[in-house]
Amino acid sequence: MRTLSGAWRRVAAGAGLLGADGTTAPTIFAEMSGLAARTGALNLGQGFPDEDGPAVILDAAREAIARGENQYPPGRGILDLRSAVSEHQRRFYGLSVDPDREVLVTAGATEALAAAILALVDGAEDEVVVFEPYYDAYAALAALAGARLVTVPLRWPDFQPDLDDLRAAVTDRTRLILVNDPHNPTGAVFTDDVRTELVRLAERHDAIIVTDEVYEHLVFDGRAHRPLATLPGAAERTLTVSSGGKTFSTTGWKIGWVTGPADLIDAVLAVKQFLTYVNGSPFQPAIAAGLRLDDRFFAGIAADLQRRRDLLLTGLQAAGFATAHAAGSYFTVAEAAPLGVVDAHAFCRELPERVGVVAIPLTAFVGPAHRAEYATLVRFAACKRDEVLVEAARRLALLR
Numbered sequence: 001m002r003t004l005s006g007a008w009r010r011v012a013a014g015a016g017l018l019g020a021d022g023t024t025a026p027t028i029f030a031e032m033s034g035l036a037a038r039t040g041a042l043n044l045g046q047g048f049p050d051e052d053g054p055a056v057i058l059d060a061a062r063e064a065i066a067r068g069e070n071q072y073p074p075g076r077g078i079l080d081l082r083s084a085v086s087e088h089q090r091r092f093y094g095l096s097v098d099p100d101r102e103v104l105v106t107a108g109a110t111e112a113l114a115a116a117i118l119a120l121v122d123g124a125e126d127e128v129v130v131f132e133p134y135y136d137a138y139a140a141l142a143a144l145a146g147a148r149l150v151t152v153p154l155r156w157p158d159f160q161p162d163l164d165d166l167r168a169a170v171t172d173r174t175r176l177i178l179v180n181d182p183h184n185p186t187g188a189v190f191t192d193d194v195r196t197e198l199v200r201l202a203e204r205h206d207a208i209i210v211t212d213e214v215y216e217h218l219v220f221d222g223r224a225h226r227p228l229a230t231l232p233g234a235a236e237r238t239l240t241v242s243s244g245g246k247t248f249s250t251t252g253w254k255i256g257w258v259t260g261p262a263d264l265i266d267a268v269l270a271v272k273q274f275l276t277y278v279n280g281s282p283f284q285p286a287i288a289a290g291l292r293l294d295d296r297f298f299a300g301i302a303a304d305l306q307r308r309r310d311l312l313l314t315g316l317q318a319a320g321f322a323t324a325h326a327a328g329s330y331f332t333v334a335e336a337a338p339l340g341v342v343d344a345h346a347f348c349r350e351l352p353e354r355v356g357v358v359a360i361p362l363t364a365f366v367g368p369a370h371r372a373e374y375a376t377l378v379r380f381a382a383c384k385r386d387e388v389l390v391e392a393a394r395r396l397a398l399l400r
């Protein structure tokens, strides 16, 4: 076999996918979605909705194609979408962002995160602080940037960080604090105490906050999302990342954006323009239309997903799992130890054959050093049709 040099090895290792023999394993999502396809199991693994979003948004994309909006859009994104993002930040959060200088459209939240990390981190002297478990791209991208990943544990069952752990993790070496709120995979929504401490630490150590808020409209139990950038002192050092994928059930369109101070946005643009340059011309006006939908739409998607979370919770509890209470996001974490499970990865590998359901072990979101602490936890996605969740609950009950 050829030995290939290059950054891929660092990225694969950062994501925990580099085998001892030097080959790269598929991600757990590819493995489990492959199992779902092969066995016909219900896929509560990968976080994508199984229903289309609002017809007006889908129609807007078709109309944009018919109008001929099929060539490169401007590098920062079309003005209509940048304006819609700016209006959205003001309408929901009272934040003021200049559509010309403080908004950048990206190929999903993923590209915004990649460009921000690559732009602002410079090698092994720089540390990136993340909460663990983490969305898998964070560790991979920090590794690509050559930075050291410093993790703050989120522990079962409430998955709020301990403030002393947070204080110990953030130092003068911290370049970025990467936050995800609402949080994938745990469903946690951070408390105001956590948010305040994050901003205080960032100010004290002159770190930049990158906050991934792709689940901003999927917060439950009557709570409203509170972006980190709205906290006193935060806006000048915060890049806020979001995307249309989760809010409008268009995960395949990959229209994302990042907002923040003009100098930080310029730095992100310097990298982003050589990653994809631009993407998704006809989808940009469609997502702009989505962001301008009325309040009923936004309240409706949170209420819908809350109902589905409750269906999933009831099903998991009836099947004998202990459950965490997801306050937001697509996901709910279940403790499988009461079912006699000692290794959630092995359990998830068997689950499709045993009962026809796919789920993801939480160890997929944890670095090798800490996997033992999460060994029996499983992530289930609630962003599926009611009948799918009801049928999944019926099947999971067979585990008892």
Ligand SMILES: Cc1ncc(COP(=O)(O)O)c(C=O)c1O
Residues within 6 Å of the ligand: 047, 107, 108, 109, 110, 111, 135, 180, 183, 184, 212, 214, 242, 243, 244, 245, 251, 254, 255, 256
């Ligand atoms: C926390 C988090 N950030 C980012 C993404 C990716 O967003 P996008 O599809 O807009 O790149 C996801 C998708 O699952 C996610 O869960």
